[in-house]
Amino acid sequence: MGEHKLEDEELLRRIAEKDLQAFRQLVERHNIFVFTTCCNLIGDFHQAEEAAQDVFLQIYRSAGSFRKESKVSTWIYRIAVNRSLNTLRRSKRSRWLESLSTLKKEEAGGEEPGRLLETEEMEEFLKRALDFLPEKQKAAFVLHKYNGLSPGEIAEILGVSPNTVEVRLHRAKKNLQKYIVPRLKKTF
């Protein structure tokens, strides 16, 4: 993060003048980070791709309104987090229905993390564990664990203090523990 600061600003200035070459450079530089964020927050590849497209579209449209109050990358990742959380909120109802069927499946003993450790379904189990988190904790956890950002960097993106990020991270971990432990114990 930050190593392309000047270049990013220059690219953004050109994008404001509808320079597609500059836009492509910016997309190529940040699309993996943006997509990883969307993917892990939303938990669905296709929805994440749609969200990431929207993120860059928004950047293209509002490049001229960038106020230089933060790094370009921070601004981009903030848009990515907000867009992903919006998608999450929109699909809350469908995810709630999905979680009901998951619960029934778990009650029937159809899903065991102990067994899942050896299977591809591990991904699905971790995804569900993340879905268990409130969105603010989830955002902090994903940016920290999957995107490898420090609490300071996450704080800039989320627009909160580093201390708040630390608290959210701590709560996220404790909540994940609450979700995982009883399910692990069931397999003994």
Add this chain to the structure above:
Amino acid sequence: MKKKEMNPECRKVEENLVDLVEGNIPEFRQREIQKHLESCPQCGRLADRFDRLWQEFSKRDLVSPSASFWENLFCSIQADERPYFWGLFISGMKHSFRPAAIIFLLLLGLFFGYYLGDIPGGSEKAISEEVFIDQYVQDFQDFPQGSVSDFYLKYEIQVKDQTS
């Protein structure tokens, strides 16, 4: 059925698994827990499985979007630009509308003026010189016999008959 009371040491392990696997526990506490894990197979197994599961969170790589990501984005940009183009077109039209309308009306006036100028007015028929001689002059018999006018008229009719 009364719930089985949990061993306080086992509870401590269970409540501190995340801190334990992330190494966020003071060293003396860590040693205590480690000692319990060795003596309690249940907690030992739980800690081991939790650790393996937890590592999965950190093992995840960054994810790349599909190969057509840029292509799709480019299409969206183009679709986005279209209203912008038409917006420019319309605003351009607004500025140049008055002179364009004036020129258009002028051309329209010229065209109709030219076209209307070629059409005979009212119920009058456009008659060529030829038709005039055929239809009117031949029937004109009012000149006195042998006069210059009579002679000229007969001469004209004669020439006309010869040429046709």
